[in-house]
Amino acid sequence: MKILVIPSLFLLSACGKAPESPLIYQLEKQPFAIEIPAEGELFAAKATVISAPVSRNGVQNIAWLAPEFSVVKAGDIIARFDGEAMQIKSRNQENEMAITQQEIIEKQGLLNKELDAINRDIGMVDQEKLFADNFSIDDVRIRSKLEIIDSLQNTAYLASKQEYLTWKNESFSDSSAGDMGLLEMKLQQRQDKITQLSASLNQLEIKAPHDGLLAYKANWRGEKPRAGQSVWPGQKIAELPNIQEMKAKLFVIENEAIALAAGKDVSLYLFAHVDKPFKGKIASVAPFPKSIKRGDPQKYFEVEVTLEQQNSELFVPGRKLQGNILIEKAQEKLIVPLQSVFTKDNSSYVYLFKDNKFQRTEVVLGQTNLSHVEIISGLTAGQQISLTNQEHS
Numbered sequence: 471m472k473i474l475v476i477p478s479l480f481l482l483s484a485c486g487k488a489p490e491s492p493l494i495y496q497l498e499k500q501p502f503a504i505e506i507p508a509e510g511e512l513f514a515a516k517a518t519v520i521s522a523p524v525s526r527n528g529v530q531n532i533a534w535l536a537p538e539f540s541v542v543k544a545g546d547i548i549a550r551f552d553g554e555a556m557q558i559k560s561r562n563q564e565n566e567m568a569i570t571q572q573e574i575i576e577k578q579g580l581l582n583k584e585l586d587a588i589n590r591d592i593g594m595v596d597q598e599k600l601f602a603d604n605f606s607i608d609d610v611r612i613r614s615k616l617e618i619i620d621s622l623q624n625t626a627y628l629a630s631k632q633e634y635l636t637w638k639n640e641s642f643s644d645s646s647a648g649d650m651g652l653l654e655m656k657l658q659q660r661q662d663k664i665t666q667l668s669a670s671l672n673q674l675e676i677k678a679p680h681d682g683l684l685a686y687k688a689n690w691r692g693e694k695p696r697a698g699q700s701v702w703p704g705q706k707i708a709e710l711p712n713i714q715e716m717k718a719k720l721f722v723i724e725n726e727a728i729a730l731a732a733g734k735d736v737s738l739y740l741f742a743h744v745d746k747p748f749k750g751k752i753a754s755v756a757p758f759p760k761s762i763k764r765g766d767p768q769k770y771f772e773v774e775v776t777l778e779q780q781n782s783e784l785f786v787p788g789r790k791l792q793g794n795i796l797i798e799k800a801q802e803k804l805i806v807p808l809q810s811v812f813t814k815d816n817s818s819y820v821y822l823f824k825d826n827k828f829q830r831t832e833v834v835l836g837q838t839n840l841s842h843v844e845i846i847s848g849l850t851a852g853q854q855i856s857l858t859n860q861e862h863s
Contacts, residue, residue, distance in 0.1 A: 493857035494823060495810055497849055503800035504837060506728070508773065508793045510720035512740075512785055514711025518679060519687075520548060522701045529700045532707075538686050538694070539786060542678040548708060549676040549695075559663075567660035574653045581646040682710030685787040691764040709787070716777060716785040718750060720793045721770035724759040728797065728837075731755065735796045736775050740789055750775040752795065798837070804845045810857045811835065811843055820849065821856040828860040 522530060531552040542548060678684075686694040686708045695707045718738060722730065732752050739747040753776045759769035775793065777785075811818055811833065818835050821828040836844030849855070 494854050495806060495857050497804060497806065497845075497853045497855065498851045499802045499804050501800040502798075502803040502805055502844065504728075504797040506722055506726055506730070506795040506797055508720035508722045508795060510718055510773075510791060510793065512716050512787055512789045512791065513719050514685075514709065514713060514787050515715040515717050517685075517709035517711035517787075518682065519706050520676060520678075520708040520710065522703055522705045522707055523551075523674075523676065524703045529702055532695060532697055532699050532701060535686070535695060535697055536684055538684060539788070540684050542682060542684050542710070544678055544680045546678045547675050548678055548684060551674045563660055563664045567657060567664065570653060570657045570660055574650070574657065577649060577653060581642075581650070585642060585646070676707075678710065680710065683713055683787070685709050685711055692762055693764070711787045713782050713785065713787065714780065716780060716787070717753070718775040718777060718791060718793065720773040720775060720795070721762055722773055722795070724769045724771065727755075727759070727771040730771060730773060730795065730797075736793050737796070738775070738777075738791050738793045740784060740791045742789065743784055746784065748777060748779060748781070750777045750793075803836075804849065804851060805842050806845055806849075806855060807857060808838065808841055808843050810855050812859060821860040822849070823854040823856060828856055830860075831855075 532549060533552040534550040536542060536546070536548050687706050688694045695701065701707060718736075720736070730752065732754060734752045736750045736752060737747060738750060739745075753774045755774075756772040759771050761767065762770050773795070806820065810820055812820070817832055819830050819832045822831040823829075831848055833848030834846040836846045838844065
């Protein structure tokens with residue numbers, strides 16, 4: 471925070487009114503304005519977001535990026551991702567699919583061979599049983615009872631064998647269908663994986679959806695995308711901003727963010743063009759402070775500022791700027807340096823120089839910052855106070 475004042479500071483000698491060269495401050499009303507310094511950057515109020523392609527392959531590595539702040543046309547390549555890992559996976563899946571296809575051919579051949587053998591056995595048993603049924607003689611005048619019994623047993627055996635082979639054929643057909651189904655499912659999984667990888671390979675290039683100025687988007691650590699960096703599917707990496715409507719984003723240190731509110735006037739200038747100041751007003755203030763630099767514990771309030779005028783030649787997204795937020799306009803107030811005010815038992819006091827000595831005098835404080843504080847009551851203009859602690863003097 472910055473307070474615009476012109477202090478009156480006097481050093482009195484020992485032969486004057488004050489003892490042993492103390493630092494004396496002469497109180498008087500002075501113009502008093504409160505401004506909060508802040509730094510930030512420009513950004514577009516409206517922009518088309520460019521994100522990393524949504525892929526099931528997880529993190530992808532950036533291989534190439536178009537230069538930031540370059541003008542791109544619709545269809546121009548903005549970013550290209552490293553597809554070597556996916557190409558290797560795709561080739562491996564193709565090899566696995568070829569192996570699975572060969573397994574299916576071999577399995578089908580073995581199944582057909584086994585099925586043919588069962589069918590041949592069924593055919594032979596059918597002929598034997600037919601022969602036994604047609605030429606079975608149970609006349610005891612022609613054949614003996616033992617021969618008739620043996621013939622009947624043979625016919626029953628052939629019937630049982632026929633039933634067994636029929637069951638074996640059906641059971642083998644069911645099991646072979648299951649085996650083939652597993653192989654077909656395995657083949658389909660390979661094919662689906664290849665299709666998925668092929669779709670991902672086709673998404674290795676991000677193209678501009680329309681004409682615009684390319685601006686890369688920083689992450690929460692303040693880092694912008696770069697070649698070799700890993701990004702997650704769907705992660706925002708860039709924007710194509712509408713530079714016809716720009717805003718400013720400022721960051722105010724947490725312990726200096728006093729009385730920030732929408733509608734406050736802001737004076738700004740670009741670091742690259744300090745001779746061309748411009749103005750704006752606070753549009754919104756973040757409800758909570760946050761860290762803006764990796765490894766820096768200092769927290770900042772984010773302030774969004776609308777600009778009173780637009781300049782497409784100077785206002786480029788991402789350009790750094792300095793801002794001063796006017797919290798209170800200049801008014802005549804009684805102020806003292808913060809170092810002259812002391813606190814004890816929840817009360818504030820100063821050392822007033824009166825009757826050729828310092829007297830402890832309680833004061834009521836108003837607005838303050840790191841350097842000055844407003845005196846609401848307890849002192850009047852024209853009085854003198856010590857800038858140092860006189861308790862042990």
